[in-house]
Each structure stands twice: as structure tokens, then as C-alpha cells.
Amino acid sequence: MDGEVVDMRSVDAGHSIGGNRAPADSEIAAVMHPLDTADPEPMRTKSEILQEGLMLVPNLAKLLFRLLRDKRVPGSRRLVMGVAGAYVALPIDLIPDAIPVLGTVDDLLVLACAVDYLLRVSPTEVVDDHWDGSEEGLELVRGVAAWGVELIPNRLLRLMSPR
Helix, strand or coil: CCCCCCCHHHCCCCCEECCEECCCHHHHHHHCCHHHHCCCCCCCCHHHHHHHHHHHHHHHHHHHHHHHHCCCCCHHHHHHHHHHHHHHHCCCCCCCCCCCCHHHHHHHHHHHHHHHHHHHHCCHHHHHHHCCCCHHHHHHHHHHHHHHHHCCCHHHHHHHCCC
16 A cells, blocks of 8 residues: 555545554544534624724723722823823814814824823722723723724824833
8 A cells, every 4th residue: 555545535434544544433523622613603793893892981981080080090190191181172183173084083092092001001900990891891992092002103102102
């Protein structure tokens, strides 16, 4: 059988080929991992993800308000969030709100930077104390805030970073 190609589909399970026994179907099934045979979970639609994100807004607002009032978070870190909130609330912007889409984008990016900063530098136990939602929800908030920061050009990020 040296050099000879054998089509394994034509060999009965459990029979030998040149001294090597072909594995039986039950032996193959015993080696397979349960995840290999499980049905895949359906992917969520964009509207489901958006709906899930919108459900986090009240929890995020409560978290930020509580972090701003918590004395365990240093004042300089709370100040950053206060300045970002004032920037969003005031009518003076880098990009005027009268410009469709872009006028809102700068506010969202400033908020994303401030939220990302506040969540990264606040003690984990303090954030956990004030978060009302699930761990997955908090991770989603962290991920969206970090994603918003990634949209900002590196040059501008270097200007904004504390020295």
C-alpha cells in the first residue's frame, strides 16, 4: 500500500488499512467538542443593538451623576466631566450645531472622551458601586466610549491628554 492513495470514504469504519484501523463514527463523535455540534446563536440586528444601547442611557446618566458627587473620585477627574457637560450644554461649539450631523458629532465625541476618561481613571469598585445595570451593559458603555475616542485624530488626542 506504500504510495497508494486510499479513499477513506470507501473504507468501512473499524476495518484496517495497511495496519491502521479507520476510526468508527462513534469514536469521531466522542472526540468532537460540544461547541462543534451546537447550533450557532443568531446574530443581533442593528435595531436590537441600538435598542439595547438606548436602554443603557438612564443607567449611564445615573452613573455619571453619582461619580461626579462621589468624594472617592478625585476632584480633577470630576472637573473634566463637568467641563465636558458644560461644553455640550452651551451653544458655543467648535462645529456649530446648525451644520447637520457634524454639529452634533463634536458634542458626542467630547462626551465619549469624557466618559471614557472618567471610567478609566475612577476606581473600579467605585464605578461598580454606582452602576445599576448588568456587567455586560457596563462593558458596552466602556466599549462605545473607547470607540468614540478612537474616532478622534491622534494629533488632537495628544493636545487633549493631561501632561
